Structures are given as structure tokens and as C-alpha cells.
Amino acid sequence: MSFLPTPYQHTYEVAQGYQKSVVYFSMEFAIDQALKTYSGGLGFLAGSHMRSACELGQNMLGIGILWTYGYYDQARDENREMAVAHRQKMYHFLKDTGLVYSIQVHGAEVWVKALYLPGEVFGTAPMFFLTTDIAENDHLSRTISHSLYASDKLTRISQNILLGVGGAKLLEVLNVVPEVWHLNEAHGLAACFYEAKKWGLDWVGERFVFTTHTPEEAGNEKSSFQTLRQFGYFSGLSDDVLGRVTDLEDDTFNHSLVALRVCRIANGVSKLHGEVARRMWSGYEGLCPIIHITNAQNKKFWEDRALAVCAEEGDIGGLGRRKRQLKEKLVKEVANQTGRIFDPDILTIVWARRFAGYKRPDLLLRDMAKFEAMLANSQYPVQLVWAGKPYPEDYAAVDTFNRLVRLSRSHSNVAVLVGYELALSRLLKGGADIWLNTPVVTREASGTSGMTAAMNGAINLSTQDGWICEFARGGENAFLIPTADLGLRDTERDDRDCEGFYELMQHVVLPSYYDAPESWMRMVVQSMEDVTPEFGSNRMAEEYYQKLYNVSK
Template identity: 65%
Template sequence: MSFLPEPFKHSYEIDPKYKTSAAYFSMEFAIDQTLKIYSGGLGFLAGSHMRSAYDLKQNMIGIGILWSYGYYNQARGENREMAVQNRRKDYHFLKDTGIKYTITVHDHDVWVKVLYMEPDTFGSAPMFLLTTDIEENDVLSRTISHRLYDSDFLTRTAQYILLGVGGARLLEELGVDPDVWHLNEAHALSAAFHVYKKTKSLEEVKKRFVFTTHTPVEAGNEKSSFDLLRKFTFFGGLPEAELRELCGIDGDEFNHSLAAFRMCRLSNGVSKLHGEVSRKMWAGYDNICPITHVTNAQNKRYWVDEQLEEARLDNNFKAIAKRKRELKKKLFKEVADQTGRLFDPDYLTIVWARRFADYKRADLITRDIERFEEILNDADRPVQVIWAGKPFPKDYGAVDMFNRLVNLSREHPRMAVLVGYELSLSKLLKDGSDMWLNNPIVTREASGTSGMTAAMNASVNYSTNDGWVCEFAKDGENSFIIPEADTDLTPEARDHHDMLGFYQVLEDKVLPAYYDEPEQWWKIVKQSMDDVVPFFDADRMADEYYSKIYDAK
């Protein structure tokens, strides 16, 4: 039975297997191209989770923020460099709940309005989206919900309070107290302090809260000034001495992830390897909760091409190849529209598409420019390469890398850099690529999920041995793996090793299979499609969150 009151009850009959009630707090959700409240992988993951919650009829809701301007619109400047556009969004399919209340931000009352997205709108769990961009607020308060991951630290802190305390207040307004409060990353941690302030019991907090950590990267485990957060009312006005004891804080540094580990009863990494890395990473800290893992996955219902899936189930290699060529042509129309390049559907096409971040090494294969040009210009076994992805607007190193690739592409008709990397373009790229390139520094990619949906759509993963790939890959059978570098190498030597590994595998294995042994190539493609389901379908993941996290004793 749905734990929600009228008129927000789930549109489906709850499966008794998933009767435990859960509220899922996330800064971003990529549920549909139409609803632009996401930036990248965290949102793609959360969106798939909400879709599978709907498919499995789970007693879950999503709580997020209605970003007035989304993340940003990625466009091009006059010289084709990346440009950032901020454009207000309107969503007429969201319902006004009539719910308004105030939260305290920096000792200032801020009004919060709640919008509702019905489950049947896009096939997701019921979604509640919070906004401060309303007439009751002053100009500064309205900006809190303007832009996802605002570059101003104080605004971002206010956003965390909106998600956490605002989400907790929403549950009070609805008159519900879910069995599980799921923090998808530590952004909504202020909700735990809100509950503690009400109950004065850490055990009561731990009884409710679970925490998913998504990254071992330093920037992903945010640290702030404890004194600043306290003055900003992040902790709900709790006494300083009580807070320090509660969180185990001596100095001024407040580690959001560490506090989440100390205030939740259970946490999880997002792949088997990431679980291991996380346990080692946090092993030196006391009073943290157990860290297990639930490997990320993506919602097959949303991502898979129906004709490809039908051909897979029929074991029809010719139908897979035929449909793949059609999908490549569809992608190449987008390439032509954006760049003026006419790609050939018979050429091996490699795609690198994800968030631009230093450790993901978008430009790795271009660092030996002569070798890169050789594969592009080979008349007998040509390669086409496409890049896409959104850097954080103020990550100037990532933006510079994006623009360097754009400038390099001017010289090469078989290379393209696309803008507008959102759900629709991501789908086009996965459908139309032959190979999905993923070359992060090993152990830095907690999971990475884009390759899962690429594999569902007959694209072969070409990856370093990191994240989810460790649980999937059989080198040469369903994927191609870049040999691991010695962990003692310098960063420069490691990058050089991985780049050389890419070219060695490409020249010795990939190109011969694609051009000289097409039967072998399509066998690898089919094996990849078979192996990625059902484990990397989000239905398995959503089920595991209940069995391993929500209902765990």
C-alpha cells in the first residue's frame, strides 16, 4: 500500500516485496530529455532508478529540486568553441501541489514551493521537486534553485539545505515518515541534522538514513568550513559542542561524506571495486557505518532500441548488423548538422561521451598526434572518432580540453566534437557507435554507467579495467580492455602506458576483427548485448537496494 496521502498516492499497486517506504534524495534526476534537471552520470543513474522503481512497483518517491535554468545549455561560440547558455525552463506537465513552507537559510526564512510529477508522466516513481524561485522570496533567495551545482559556494550550500531540510519539511507537510531516507550522495545531509534536532537521538537518525557514495575522487567528497556551515544554519541551529560530538569534528574542516558515514546505518559504493576502494579509503576513521556495494545499472526499458533487442532475442546477427547501420546513419545526420562532416556508416566509429573531468582523460588518445592521425587517415581500415560531454562551466581545465579537441577536429574530417550532451544525444551516440571508449585512471571511476547502455545497443566497450567494467568484461569476447598500468608508475608514465595500450589493442585486435573478420566482430557484439542484461539493467539494481540496503537488518 502506498505510504503517500491523497492525491499523491502511487498510480500502481505496490508489490508486497517492496512495501518498505523509501524517499530518495538527489540533486539531479535524468528521467526524460524534456525535464532538464540533471548534469551527468549521477542524474542518469537516479533517473534510471526512478524508472525501475516504477517498473517494479516499489513504495518509493524521489525528492529533488526544480532547477529554473537546469544545469546549462551547451552551445558553440562564434569560433565553434564551447559556449554556456542559461535559459529558463518551463514544465507544464508538473502539478502545483499547493504546498508551501519556509526553511531557514543563514538565519533567514526562505519560502519553498513543491511541484509534483505524476508517476505515469514518464514512467517513474512519484517525484516531488522543490523551488525557491517564487514571488514570496527576495531576489537572493530565488536564486537558490536557479542553477544545478551553482559555482558560488554559498549558493550551493543553500541548495544543499533546500534539498535536505526542504525535503524533510516536505515529508512533514505530507504527514509521512518513510522507513528509509536514501541520500544519493551527501548533498541532502542537512536532512539528518533536521531529524536529529527533532528526535535528539542519533539512533533514530541512523534507523532511517542510508547513504550512497559515488566517487573516490577528492572533489566528489566535499569539505567545507564547519563554522561557516553552522552560521549558515546548515545544522539547524544545534549547539556547537553537541554537533562536534555528533560528527566527531575537532577543527574547522567538515567532510560531508564522512559525516554521512557517521550518521547513517548503512552505506554503499556503486560497484564491487568501488566498495573495496571505499572501505580502504575510509578505514582510518572511527564510528562510520558499514560500507557495502550495489553496482550501478541503467533502465533497459528507456535505453534499448527495440529492433536491436528483437534481433538479439532472435539470435539474428544479420538483423543486428542491418539495424546498427541504420542507427549509425541516424547519428551521422546529427554529426553533419553540428559539424558539417559526412561520416561513413561502414567505417569503425569510436565514441567518447561523458562528463569532461580530468581523471576521465578525454584527450588521452590524441596525445600521440602522429599515431592518432594514422588511424584517422588509414585508407584500408579507417577510424572515425566522436567526442561529446559537458564540462562544469567553471572547470576551466576541462573546458580548455574540450576546446582543444574542437580545434584539433578542424584538421580532421573523421573526427567530430558534439555539443548538447543530454539524454537524447546520449541515446543517439550509444545507438550509433561501434565502440564506446572509456579510459579513466583506474580506481578513479567509481562505476561509470554509459557503457552499459552502449552495450545494450550493440556498441562494444573499449575500456580501462575500472568501475562496473570489472564485473562485466571478458576481454576479446564481449569487450576490449586496455592492459593495466603498474601502480608504481608516475602519472605521466601511466597515461603514456594507457595510451599505448589503446593503440596496441586497436591495431592488434579491434581493427582486424571489424574489417577482416566481420563474423567474429558481430559475435563479440552479440555476446556483449547478451552479457549486459539482466545484471546491468536497473531493475536488478532497484531490487538490490531493497534486499541489501533498505530491508537489511
């Protein structure tokens, strides 16, 4: 039975085994191209989770923030390099609940409006999105929900309070108390302190669970403890209580560390990440257990059904024809954005995900001689596409993006696309023959883009990191770059990984694609068979109930 009041109840019957009520806090959700409340992988994961919760009949509710301007709109400047635009978004499919209530931010009353996304709109669990961009607030308060991951640190603190305290207070307004409170990353951690003020930390510790996505301690968000206190992040809890979960003598507040102390249980998002997380936090006391539940993506949303039917029926000819049609769609988008006409019969390599240093979008450029030779190879031609959004304030990542744009000007078979959101991601995965994944090993928590690529007939070529370690069998369903010695210096490691890529391309990938097409297609089918159901989000959503929600302290 749904735990939500009318008219917000689930549009599906809650199934046996999923009766426990769960609220899921996430700073971003990638539900549909029409709803731009996400930046990258964290949102893609959360969106798939909400869809699978619906498909399985789970008693879940999602709470996020309605970003007036989304993350940002990726465009091009007059030189065709990256430009950042912020355009106001309109969502007529969201329902005005009439629920407006206040929270305290830095001693000021800030009004929050809750909008409702009915499950039937996109096939999800019911969801609420919070905004402060309403007439009741002054300009500064309205900007809290303007842009996802605002660059200003104080605005980011306010956004965390909006998600955590604003989400907890919404549940209070609705007069519901879920049995499980799931923090997808630590952005909603302030909800713990809001609830602890009412019920105590022990109550919180029996109900809150935490998913961490960041495999490096330095990458986890930190704030000034005193600044958080001034902003009302702790809902007025005394130092005696706060001292149980944080180090009051140190002004550094590590959000993930405190979440691991407050919550009942936590999980990493792949088997390898679980191991890395346990090792990373092993020097700290008072932490909850850290297990792993491997991230996944929603098959029903992501897969091309015609392609999947051909694979299921063993129709290799039909599979090849459908894959070519999907490549033709990508060819049109490349032409639309860049003026280049790609060939759907040529091996197409795609690197597409968030631009960040550790993901190494420019790894192939470490050996320019081999890069140029690959592009000029008339016997085994290739086409190469890059896409992805750097964080606008990550100037190194933006510079890398622009360097690739400049490089593409002198190569007719290289394209750099803008606007990497759900719709473009789908086109790229359908049009890719090779899905290239090049993170530094142990730095990618999960990296789910390759899952949806595999669902659409692309073969992963990857370093051995994240979910790949659980999926890939080199030469059978994927191509694996040999792992360099983890003790090498960064430059030596990158050189080795670059060399490993070109060795694979020259001796395995290109001959297989052009000289043994039947073998290639068998590998495509094997990859499609292996990726689901194990890496479909229905498995993941079921595991969350079994391993996180239903486990007692």
C-alpha cells in the same frame, strides 16, 4: 500500500517485498530529455532508479530540486568552441501542489514551493521537485534553485539546505514519515540534522542510508563548519550532539565522512569502488558499514527494442541492418552540428561522458603520430566522435574540450558534438561501434555509460575500472586496455594506457571489424546478452531493498 497521501499516491500497486517506504534524496535526476534536472552520471543513475522503482512496484518517493536554468545549455561561440548558456526551462507537465512552506537559510525565511511529477508522465515512482524561484522570495533567495551546482560556495550550501531541510520539511507537510531515508550522495545530508533535532541522532541512525559515488577523499565535498552553522545547516543542534559525528575542533566539515557516521549503512557503486571506499575511509572512527551495489541503467528506457529483438532471436543480418540505421541517425546529427558527412559503414568510435581530468578525454592525443596514422588509415578507416559537458568552472576541462574542437577542424573524420544530454546520449550509443572509456584506474566509481552503449550494440573498449571489472571478458564481450602499474608516475601511466589503446586498435579491433565481420557481430551479441539483466537497473533497485533498505543496524 502506498505511504503517500492522496493525490500523490503511487500509480501502481506496491508489490510484495517492496512494502517498506523509502524516500530518495538526489540533487539531480535524469528522467527524460524534456526535464533538465541533471548534469551527468549521478542524474542518469537516479533517473534509472526511479523508472525501475515503478517497474518493480516499489514503495518509493523521489525528492529533487527544480532547477530554473538546469545545469547549463552547452552551445558554441563564434569560433565554434564551447559556450555556456543559461535558458529558463518550462515544464507544463509538473503539477502545482499548492504546497508552499518556509525554511531557514542564514537566518532568513526562504519560501519553498513543491511541484509534483506524477508517475504516469514518464513511468517513474512519484516525485517532488522543490524550487525557491517564486514571488514570495527576494532575488537572492530565488537564485538558490536557479542552476545546478552553482559555482558560488555559499549558494551551494544553500542548495544543500534546500534539498535536505526542504525535502524533510516537505515530508512533514505531507504528514508522512518514511521508514528509510536514502541519500544519493551527501547533498541532502542536512535532512539528518533536521530530523535529529526532532527525534535524536539514534533515530536518524536507524533510518538513513547513504550512497557514495566519489572514490577519492579529496573529491568529497568539504565546507567550513562555522559557515554551515551560520547558514542553519544543522537546524540548531547543540555542539554536544554534533560532536558525536563531527570534529568540532576542526573547522573542516567533510560531508561524506559525516554521512558515513550518521547513517546506518552505506554503499559504493561498483565492486571495485566498494573496496576503494572501505580502504579510503579505513582510518576514521565511528563509520557505518560500506557495502557495494553496482550502478546500472534502465533497459526499458535505454535499449533500442528492434536491435534487442534481433539479438534475442539470433537474427544477425537483422541486427546488422538495424545497427546501420542507428548509425545513420548519428551521421545526420554529426552533419547537423559540424557539416561533416560520416559514413555508416566505417568503424565509429565514441567517447562521450562528463569532461573531467581523470576521465582523460584526450588520452589518444598523447601519441600524435599514432593518432594521425589511425585517422589516415585507408585500409581500416575510423570515425571518431567526442561529446560531453565540462563543469563550466573547470577551466582545464573546458580547455581540453576546445582543444579537441580545434583539432577536429583539420580532420574530416573527427567530430566534437555539443548538447550531451539524454537525447544525444541515446543517438551516440546507437551509432557507436566502439564505446571508448579511458578513466584512470580506481578513479571511476562506476561509469555506467558503457552499459547503455552495450545495450545498443556498441562494444566497450575500456580501462579496467568501475563496473567494467564485473562485466568485461577481453576479446569476448569487450576490449580491455591492459592496466598499467598503479605505482607509475601519472605521465608514465598515461603513456602506457595510450600505447595499450593503439595496440588494441591495430592488432585486434580494426582487423576484427573489417576482416571478420561475423566474429564482430557475435561479440556484439555476446555484449548485449551479458549486459542485462545484471547491469539493468531493475537488478540494482531490487538489491537496494535487499542489501540497504531491509538491513537493520
